[in-house]
Amino acid sequence: MYNALLLPDLREMLDTDDAESLKAVSAELHPATVADFSEGLSVEETWKLLSYAPFERQAEIFSFFPFDKQIEMVDGVGRDRMSKLLEAMSPDDRVDLLKRLDPEVAESLIPLVTRAERQDIRTLLSFPEGSAGSVMTTEYATLPEDVAVGDAVTLLRQQAPSRETIYSIYVLDEARHLLGFVSLRDLILAKATARVADLMHREVISVRADEDQEEAARELAKYDFLALPVVNDQNQLVGIITHDDVIDVMIEEATEDAQKMGGVMPITEDYLEASFLTVWRKRAGWLSCLFVAELFTFTAFSHFDDAIHQVIALAFFVPLCISTGGNSGSQAATLITRAIALGQVSLADWWRVLRHEITMGLVLGLTLGLIGFARAALTPASVLENANRWVMALVIAQSVAAICLWGTLVGSMLPLVFKRLGFDPGYASSPFVATFVDVTGIVIYFSIAKAFLL
Amino acid sequence: MYNALLLPDLREMLDTDDAESLKAVSAELHPATVADFSEGLSVEETWKLLSYAPFERQAEIFSFFPFDKQIEMVDGVGRDRMSKLLEAMSPDDRVDLLKRLDPEVAESLIPLVTRAERQDIRTLLSFPEGSAGSVMTTEYATLPEDVAVGDAVTLLRQQAPSRETIYSIYVLDEARHLLGFVSLRDLILAKATARVADLMHREVISVRADEDQEEAARELAKYDFLALPVVNDQNQLVGIITHDDVIDVMIEEATEDAQKMGGVMPITEDYLEASFLTVWRKRAGWLSCLFVAELFTFTAFSHFDDAIHQVIALAFFVPLCISTGGNSGSQAATLITRAIALGQVSLADWWRVLRHEITMGLVLGLTLGLIGFARAALTPASVLENANRWVMALVIAQSVAAICLWGTLVGSMLPLVFKRLGFDPGYASSPFVATFVDVTGIVIYFSIAKAFLL
Numbered sequence: 045m046y047n048a049l050l051l052p053d054l055r056e057m058l059d060t061d062d063a064e065s066l067k068a069v070s071a072e073l074h075p076a077t078v079a080d081f082s083e084g085l086s087v088e089e090t091w092k093l094l095s096y097a098p099f100e101r102q103a104e105i106f107s108f109f110p111f112d113k114q115i116e117m118v119d120g121v122g123r124d125r126m127s128k129l130l131e132a133m134s135p136d137d138r139v140d141l142l143k144r145l146d147p148e149v150a151e152s153l154i155p156l157v158t159r160a161e162r163q164d165i166r167t168l169l170s171f172p173e174g175s176a177g178s179v180m181t182t183e184y185a186t187l188p189e190d191v192a193v194g195d196a197v198t199l200l201r202q203q204a205p206s207r208e209t210i211y212s213i214y215v216l217d218e219a220r221h222l223l224g225f226v227s228l229r230d231l232i233l234a235k236a237t238a239r240v241a242d243l244m245h246r247e248v249i250s251v252r253a254d255e256d257q258e259e260a261a262r263e264l265a266k267y268d269f270l271a272l273p274v275v276n277d278q279n280q281l282v283g284i285i286t287h288d289d290v291i292d293v294m295i296e297e298a299t300e301d302a303q304k305m306g307g308v309m310p311i312t313e314d315y316l317e318a319s320f321l322t323v324w325r326k327r328a329g330w331l332s333c334l335f336v337a338e339l340f341t342f343t344a345f346s347h348f349d350d351a352i353h354q355v356i357a358l359a360f361f362v363p364l365c366i367s368t369g370g371n372s373g374s375q376a377a378t379l380i381t382r383a384i385a386l387g388q389v390s391l392a393d394w395w396r397v398l399r400h401e402i403t404m405g406l407v408l409g410l411t412l413g414l415i416g417f418a419r420a421a422l423t424p425a426s427v428l429e430n431a432n433r434w435v436m437a438l439v440i441a442q443s444v445a446a447i448c449l450w451g452t453l454v455g456s457m458l459p460l461v462f463k464r465l466g467f468d469p470g471y472a473s474s475p476f477v478a479t480f481v482d483v484t485g486i487v488i489y490f491s492i493a494k495a496f497l498l
Numbered sequence: 499m500y501n502a503l504l505l506p507d508l509r510e511m512l513d514t515d516d517a518e519s520l521k522a523v524s525a526e527l528h529p530a531t532v533a534d535f536s537e538g539l540s541v542e543e544t545w546k547l548l549s550y551a552p553f554e555r556q557a558e559i560f561s562f563f564p565f566d567k568q569i570e571m572v573d574g575v576g577r578d579r580m581s582k583l584l585e586a587m588s589p590d591d592r593v594d595l596l597k598r599l600d601p602e603v604a605e606s607l608i609p610l611v612t613r614a615e616r617q618d619i620r621t622l623l624s625f626p627e628g629s630a631g632s633v634m635t636t637e638y639a640t641l642p643e644d645v646a647v648g649d650a651v652t653l654l655r656q657q658a659p660s661r662e663t664i665y666s667i668y669v670l671d672e673a674r675h676l677l678g679f680v681s682l683r684d685l686i687l688a689k690a691t692a693r694v695a696d697l698m699h700r701e702v703i704s705v706r707a708d709e710d711q712e713e714a715a716r717e718l719a720k721y722d723f724l725a726l727p728v729v730n731d732q733n734q735l736v737g738i739i740t741h742d743d744v745i746d747v748m749i750e751e752a753t754e755d756a757q758k759m760g761g762v763m764p765i766t767e768d769y770l771e772a773s774f775l776t777v778w779r780k781r782a783g784w785l786s787c788l789f790v791a792e793l794f795t796f797t798a799f800s801h802f803d804d805a806i807h808q809v810i811a812l813a814f815f816v817p818l819c820i821s822t823g824g825n826s827g828s829q830a831a832t833l834i835t836r837a838i839a840l841g842q843v844s845l846a847d848w849w850r851v852l853r854h855e856i857t858m859g860l861v862l863g864l865t866l867g868l869i870g871f872a873r874a875a876l877t878p879a880s881v882l883e884n885a886n887r888w889v890m891a892l893v894i895a896q897s898v899a900a901i902c903l904w905g906t907l908v909g910s911m912l913p914l915v916f917k918r919l920g921f922d923p924g925y926a927s928s929p930f931v932a933t934f935v936d937v938t939g940i941v942i943y944f945s946i947a948k949a950f951l952l
Contacts, residue, residue: 073701076721197686204687211665211682211724228665228682232651233658247527265749267530268742270665270724287741288722294745295719298752299836305759306832307825315837316850324858327829328865331902334825335866339873341817346881352813356806359813363795363936366817370824371761371788371929375781378760382753383769396770404778411782412789419793427800448785475825478932482817 051084058089063096070097070105079108087120103132111144112317118145118153127156134208136181136289139168167282176260177253179293180274180283185210187240189223194236200228208286212271215244220280222248222273250275253282258297261290262387301385304468305378307334307475334475340483341366348490351498355431357423358493362486365443368412369451369485370478376401376455377477381469384459394460398453405452409445417441431497439496443489450488451481505538512543517550524551524559533562541574557586565598566771572599572607581610588662590635590743593622621736630714631707633747634728634737639664641694643677648690654682662740666725669698674734676702676727704729707736712751715744716841755839758922759832761788761929788929794937795820802944805952809885811877812947816940819897822866823905823939824932830855830909831931835923838913848914852907859906863899871895885951893950897943904942905935 057065070078070093078097082090082105090113094102106114106129118126118141130138130153142150142165154162164182171177185207187196196213204210213231215224224244234243250273251260264272264287272290274283300310309326311318345362352359380397383389389397420440421433428436455477459469511519524532524547532551536544536559544567548556560568560583572580572595584592584607596604596619608616618636625631639661641650650667658664667685669678678698688697704727705714718726718741726744728737754764763780765772799816806813834851837843843851874891882890909931913923 074721201686204683229658232655265745267528291719291745294748301756302759302832302836307829308833315833315842324861328862331825331862332865332869335822335869338818338821342814345814345817349810349881352810356803359806360796360799363799363816363820364792367792367936368789371785374929375761378756379762379769382756388769407778408782408785411786415786415789427803475828482821
């Protein structure tokens with residue numbers, strides 16, 4: 045959402061080469077604000093605007109562009125200028141960009157970056173998508189344990205310009221093993237003569253680089269940390285994940301979870317920007333699978349055509365009965381999936397969950413069954429034809445109650461089963477559960493109907 | 499999820515009054531870890547454990563307890579001790595607790611707190627739930643603009659012990675108007691003789707205390723801030739919202755959104771801890787509404803009983819047709835609701851969204867229509883009875899395509915309509931859309947069937 049009001053002003057500054065104003069805009073506003081303002085500019089105009097800012101600043105602003113724009117910007121400029129900018133970008137932001145570029149373009153840029161940065165890029169690129177290593181940055185502040193606080197602050201002052209944060213400082217031995225953690229606040233409050241070793245917290249909470257990024261987000265959120273250290277198998281520090289990266293991970297995961305619940309494969313692009321074909325593929329894929337699964341409702345339904353031939357009114361209640369299962373199933377699946385994501389429920393709790401949901405399903409089924417009974421009892425005689433009103437009402441009440449219980453049980457257990465099998469419990473969500481319960485609900489309904497009516 | 503292994507050790511320490519070990523546990527571990535470990539302890543045991551920690555530390559550990567435990571702890575201790583602990587707690591945490599306590603208990607505690615803290619509590623309690631003011635803290639670090647950096651650091655050192663963060667510092671005039679912002683990193687890097695006024699950023703991004711907490715979360719996330727200043731109508735600083743509070747807000751909102759999508763009224767309690775009656779009410783409420791709405795499927799279906807009498811096989815395709823509408827509607831609703839939440843789509847975009855979804859709905863409808871055609875064409879003659887196979891296949895294909903388009907349009911527009919009417923777009927989510935499309939889908943299907951078959 046860019047500020048359309050400022051765009052003409054910005055254009056005029058660019059057209060008249062108003063260096064002073066352009067410098068002010070690009071250097072004094074927050075980089076995110078500059079990125080917003082330049083959303084309406086062409087690639088050439090944006091590069092021109094950037095050229096008025098100091099180099100580090102250009103990299104900061106660039107990192108706030110949406111990825112689509114970043115990619116267009118790369119295509120619209122010489123490789124030399126781009127490789128310089130890459131060097132100035134923070135390690136996590138530049139790896140995010142390189143991953144999204146055409147591999148050929150990325151491979152043509154990497155050799156132009158200085159050797160040290162190149163190595164850093166290769167390391168970060170090697171972590172699989174979704175791991176803690178893939179979202180960490182390698183620009184962290186460190187201290188040895190045997191320095192005095194006064195010297196420590198001097199050391200930090202030297203590190204500060206190139207570090208993502210100097211507020212969380214990690215204490216390492218010579219082999220880069222993580223020994224402890226100290227905050228800048230601790231250092232500021234301590235006497236200048238105190239030693240880092242005396243101040244540091246030795247109980248350091250960290251994640252391994254190959255752990256899930258969600259696990260890292262959970263740990264940081266739990267301890268209210270500014271940054272979380274990332275270590276390798278030997279407990280050597282390899283990076284940090286900062287609070288702002290965790291927020292990004294959380295937004296991304298919330299979007300993915302919502303999309304899984306809504307029956308879409310994850311679409312990471314902005315809704316209005318995403319390519320039609322990509323979105324069609326991701327939507328049609330899931331919809332077609334569900335549709336094919338729903339075809340079994342036809343098979344199940346037509347299997348009972350003798351029942352329909354005898355009591356046509358039975359057919360009219362089918363959508364009501366199966367939607368009850370779908371809704372109660374979605375509800376249970378949502379609660380359990382979310383409780384798993386929040387760490388409130390683990391696999392070991394399956395029996396507690398099942399017990400809880402059996403009672404809940406029975407009570408919910410009773411509630412809906414009563415409403416169903418009342419409605420069925422009010423069916424006009426012309427619709428009922430040869431069927432007995434009260435028997436019909438009883439069949440509906442029992443079917444609704446049974447299917448509601450069934451939906452609740454399937455909805456609550458399926459996410460746990462998925463997790464046990466190593467799948468994402470999010471996929472056992474509304475549409476999947478609803479489809480499954482639709483088909484089985486028809487069988488339950490007609491079995492009850494046949495037992496009582498025919 | 500507490501560490502069950504440590505519980506027996508902890509119990510033994512408490513039973514034997516092992517002061518040294520208890521001091522070590524309560525003072526040296528991270529407060530969140532101590533809170534975890536004491537999850538299995540009784541209220542008395544927990545108070546005993548806390549008593550071995552320094553006072554500030556007790557308050558920190560207490561804040562990491564789940565709210566249920568906090569409330570039990572309040573009930574299990576004298577008002578004097580509790581009021582002392584309240585004084586030591588950070589303003590936002592203690593207001594969160596007071597809001598959840600029985601109002602009588604809260605009112606009996608507040609008078610025991612010192613006058614200054616009491617005023618602070620009353621102010622924070624006055625902000626409505628969900629506003630920026632309700633999640634902010636009043637313990638922020640400030641500086642006047644005319645001090646030198648050297649003196650500024652000394653001032654901060656004095657403020658540090660009682661401030662939530664000293665990394666984001668706000669520059670105020672004498673009337674507490676927000677003039678600018680400076681980070682501790684800026685101060686550390688500057689010469690001791692530089693003045694705060696020269697260093698500070700004058701473009702300060704802030705929120706008003708009465709704005710939505712989600713808006714505050716979005717701003718902090720957008721700018722990667724550690725903390726966001728909260729001001730009143732006169733641009734006077736009244737509090738700050740820190741990164742960890744924003745993460746809590748985001749988790750809360752994600753849970754609420756998921757629950758709305760899954761057809762549950764928001765349940766904030768832990769899944770396994772929540773009271774059965776509360777959960778039943780919240781689940782049964784939504785389910786009953788949806789069930790009552792679904793009753794219209796019966797009305798719609800039975801309205802077409804003449805069609806069923808002529809071609810019974812028509813009934814067998816009803817679940818398939820309506821579930822197609824439900825699934826495509828849920829999918830569109832999810833995408834649009836999420837895009838609204840992320841700020842990618844606003845009301846003004848409704849025409850772009852509609853145009854996009856018309857094309858998408860047509861293409862998706864065509865995809866599913868083809869599958870439906872194939873399936874209907876394969877129907878056994880015994881099931882079809884008197885109906886023509888190819889006409890039947892054509893009816894199914896057209897109905898599926900039309901209902902898919904209809905579901906997509908309803909699903910994409912309803913969240914925008916809800917937003918326009920001032921409702922939360924999240925409520926126009928899967929179950930609501932699916933139910934609406936179920937009923938209308940039956941009408942679409944039979945209208946097409948009657949036109950071709952009868």
